[in-house]
Amino acid sequence: MKKHNFSAGPSILPQEVLLKASHAVIDFNNEGLSLLEISHRSKSFVDVMEKARALVLELLGLEGKGYKALFLQGGASTQFLMVAMNLLEKRAGYLNTGTWSAKAIKEAKLLDDIYEVASSKEANYNYIPKGYDIPEDYDYFHCTSNNTIFGTQMKSFPDSPIPMVCDMSSDIFSRELDFSKFGLIYAGAQKNMGPAGTTLVVVKEDILGKVSRKIPSMMDYKLHIGAGSMYNTPPVFAVYTSMLTLEWIKGLGGIKAIQELNEKKASLMYSEIDLNPLFKGFSTKEDRSMMNATFTLQNDNLKDTFETMLKEAGISGLNGHRSVGGYRASMYNALPIESVKTLVEVMSELESKA
């Protein structure tokens, strides 16, 4: 039986993507070779890379607007450093909304001055700060769109007078936004896009080339753009599987269609959390993430019963992060609504038993 996979990441991928990726490991494009053993400079793979890059811009509505898409390595954790290497000359402003924001700040501080425009750290990051100012003489403004650990999400973005950089690792391709408001978007693949091992970077070219430091080759966005995201051997399998997921999103009707499904899933989930007296949501209602619902069980005596029921229902990956405790239901794009219904039924059944 296929499980109901609520894992926070690496996380569920569409079944048809997994089937195609599995086949390509044996025989890619009926070429008599595995995807893993062909040259990344072969036409077959260059086509994959180009298609993946083009699909990103198409799905985000950024075609012809001066943006380039790159598939790099090293995860969002490497982007924390790379963003600062490429954009930080004197000072940047960061919005601190959780563990990942804090890590981004820590890495950037190694290079230069960082100012926290606002932070929700004092409340264990259970809300998104609002009403902060972004100084127009800073180099850029950095934010994290969705906080996987705490289950909060930015519902709107400021009108930034300076390039806005956003870590969208855990909610890229999940909802419609005016992506042209951003100067740079980055996202580890392993939530909504593909397997762990590649990181998407979407950057407006005209924000680059303005810092005085010498940027090491592998850290240099301009170099990667010039090389068509193939400066060195790319993570072939992760890029191919991401391309398949992007095709799947397009086939469903693009981000608009995905967003409708995600709203339904989140609505089901949060209704149960709010109506069921056994459970309590962690984050402030207005900032609740459509991707990761964090909640606790109010009565510890029911823990074993609940977890046995979850197991029996084939539900996996529901453990909360240690910083928050309790449970976390990650409802990424590929999670079927049936999985959410199953979870909600278990929660509801627990109430009737209690």
Next chain:
Amino acid sequence: MKKHNFSAGPSILPQEVLLKASHAVIDFNNEGLSLLEISHRSKSFVDVMEKARALVLELLGLEGKGYKALFLQGGASTQFLMVAMNLLEKRAGYLNTGTWSAKAIKEAKLLDDIYEVASSKEANYNYIPKGYDIPEDYDYFHCTSNNTIFGTQMKSFPDSPIPMVCDMSSDIFSRELDFSKFGLIYAGAQKNMGPAGTTLVVVKEDILGKVSRKIPSMMDYKLHIGAGSMYNTPPVFAVYTSMLTLEWIKGLGGIKAIQELNEKKASLMYSEIDLNPLFKGFSTKEDRSMMNATFTLQNDNLKDTFETMLKEAGISGLNGHRSVGGYRASMYNALPIESVKTLVEVMSELESKA
């Protein structure tokens, strides 16, 4: 028909590894979930990472000798920078034996002073310099064990008075060496170990922690060691497939057994190059690579005939690198000797036709 795959990298992997990797993309460990959609912190994947790291040290004969194995991202190109970040305080010595050495030198120079102990650039890198001195007051000595593009290989290594760092991307696990002579070994996976997307680093712990610079988190070997090679989400699929290949090597009898096979393949190949008047080897005989045989066709008029014959025989990936021209037969661990025999037969047949 499965092709004879002489690709320089990404390159051929054992068929049984591909079958297992393909299956894991659908269902890993009969857990009802894909390898791509489970948490990297799950016991199942942590076991994979630990097994892969242990197998590396076991196969290299480095168990209990103060070394740690890491599976990182970013390719050898990232290691060019990372080595210098972690080890370069004042000055380091580099042996320049080809394109990859030159790139390693370029990145390290961004941080500090680099001295080329010797170079074969003047001869388009067709040999390995010997008899150079390694100053004992330098921080480290860097070399490239095998030069994929030019088809040369270091047959012996100096007794370095300072930590010896070696890029073994294209010949790791292909031959027995006293690996304890090295302070740090790195290798992109995509030749002898696995798919593109992970980079092996084997480092002697006591050479670390001696530089004064603040090292960014993702660049810091000590941090990755402390986190068990799981500081951030690792490239799960590439690590798993590498583990399968390491198991395959162990099953064959380890590096000793692999080396015997590789010697037979290389001997077949170079005998044909030397005996067949239509072909000429590129590199100096004593420095010829056991992994990559580079050669040219002496008579351009035969080019089309030869290439048609190669295609008909199912031989792929034989094109030489643009820096050398001609042909390059990459004979990595997983290439069956039958593939070399097929190639040699085609070369011999061309001679009888000419």
